[in-house]
Amino acid sequence: MDAVDVWLADARVPDDALPAMFAVLDEQERRRHASIVHAIDRRRFVVAHAVTRRLVGAALDAPPHELRWAHNPNGKPSLTGPYTGVEVNLSHSGDLVMVAVSARRPVGVDLQRVVPTLDCAAMARRFYPSTEAAEVAGDGGHERFAELWARKESLVKAAGARLTRGLATPVAGAAPVVVEHDGPFRIEDLTAPAGFRAAVALAGDAPFTVTQHELR
Template sequence: MDEDEVEVWVVAGPGPAEAELFAVLDAEERERAAAYRSAVDRRRFVLAHGALRHIVAARLGAPAGELRFRRGPHGKPELAGRWQGAQLNLSHSAEVAMVALSAARPVGVDVQQVLPRLDAEAMARRYFPPQEAGHVGAAPDALTRAERFARLWARKEALTKAHGGRLAQALRVPVPDGPPPPDLPARDAWSRGYRLTDVPAPPGYRAAVALSGDAAFTVAQHHWTGPPSPAPALDPEPQP
């Protein structure tokens, strides 16, 4: 993988059997999965985290169940042990998850479901800078307001996750197309150290990727449907 490329894997649909993915999770992940009261939410968690392990393992040539993670100061998972160095991130919303991989540059990915019933205008006024809140509120209908809100929120979440900080740091930062605005307050100057782009998402979702550093990057997008099937066993050669 090139240093200036991000691989993004879309995980959507039923996927493999839950038990197959649960088997590669570590003790902490299994405990978190078991804490879900809803079977639907538990399945979504297992699918997202099991897919993450299989995707990263295939890229690194490692057994999925042997990957080890540590958490940064604000909870961002990072590869630990002999696999550290490669950068990854995971996001999931409703029925869709996304995994982002980078060779060395810290990366963040986020996917958001578009929710037409959400009061997107009020949420934007509460969390976004005035210009972005106005952009959301100026949409002609509830669906377009929800789409604009989800796109901006995904961009801010991706920026937060690449930075490894708290979401409150990024909600106030404008995330326009192109470079950050020149008049950023000093407290938000950290956001200049990241590049940000939208990525395609399934219908009803919006997604974005952020990468540390000033250099431009490309995105290679894939769809994950399950771990590779094991090679069939060879029949023993007939004995003379």
Template sequence: MQVWLVADRRSDPLVAELLGVLDDEERRRADAYRSADDRRRFVLAHGALRHIVAGALGAPPGGIRWARGPHGKPEPAGRWRGVHVNLSHSGEVAMVALCPSHPVGVDVQQVLPRLDAVAMARRWFPPQEAAAVLAAPGPEARANRFARLWARKEALTKAHGGRLAEGLRVAVPPGGPPPDTPAADAWAHGYRVHDIPAPAGYRAAVALPAGADPAITHHDWSGPAPP
């Protein structure tokens, strides 16, 4: 499995090139952003996703078509398909995960020390995880722990293709869910979650089916490959 780091780049020519390979729906979503920074980062993330998938399939980036699952998870469809992919972006960072044989979920979260991590954890996480966030020594450590937990949960949810509310209530330590997962969340036993490297100020995780090879190769995406 491959994980690609896509960093924000203030390059008008690159953004224009990537905008050219997006489909109509992606362009509409980009245009909906009021912030120029957010719009640029969206184009970079989704343009990079298309180039990464195209490179794996031998396809033109603009020829990739997407089919969405019941809860919106996209996968390559139509003529160019045969790999599983997932995209996450937060702040100035995006990550793309690509797996040839198994569904995959990836999530990157920016650590936000000003966030009320304790209140958020109490609202969304199981009690033992909310207590773990509270026990961290200070706001920065609490924000860091919260971001790690959220990234694990969202990666798990995205691999499964379910609703985020399902994943947030599952306690997810590194390597997978614990044995005491409630019956309603038994689906989580089919996956394993792994922390992965992220830039300073971010936390990230990937999730794969339990039987998948956990070996991951990491890449930095610097732009479209020369023709």
């Protein structure tokens, strides 16, 4: 059975750890970092991408700073150059970072904060199928909205597609769910910290195992 490993990391690292993390980023990542307005978001970007490089480098026995990425027209990254052989995806929300690594199948992962102040019922009516919007309108709507959004975004990221279309794709039901999005994708819910919801998706309908780790 195929397997996916998912790591959860905290972006609140000591200040003296940041220079070494920044040093492993490539030129494209450094340009993106320079374009970010807020200092806290720049810090989170550095940690998220350095952690991803560390994990992928360990999986491939490759120096993290030598990893290179190509992006499809919708922005989905994939490894290119001399070090390839795994599929990887990154998500971050607030101070948390989540990275998924799959040995073979395209993977998407998403971590969503539950936002009690969000008008989730209105958002669901705008973007979700009507049956899912009705679920969000009931008790526990904010949690259900975040759970469905995490599933949808993990699907979109695995497919390398556009988010707007993915939000309209039905993903409700008891996990795991298998959905069509220019081919089948299997979605599993993940264990997430209090106040968050998370999901991982792999291309194809075959079952897979998930192992979750906390990176310290």
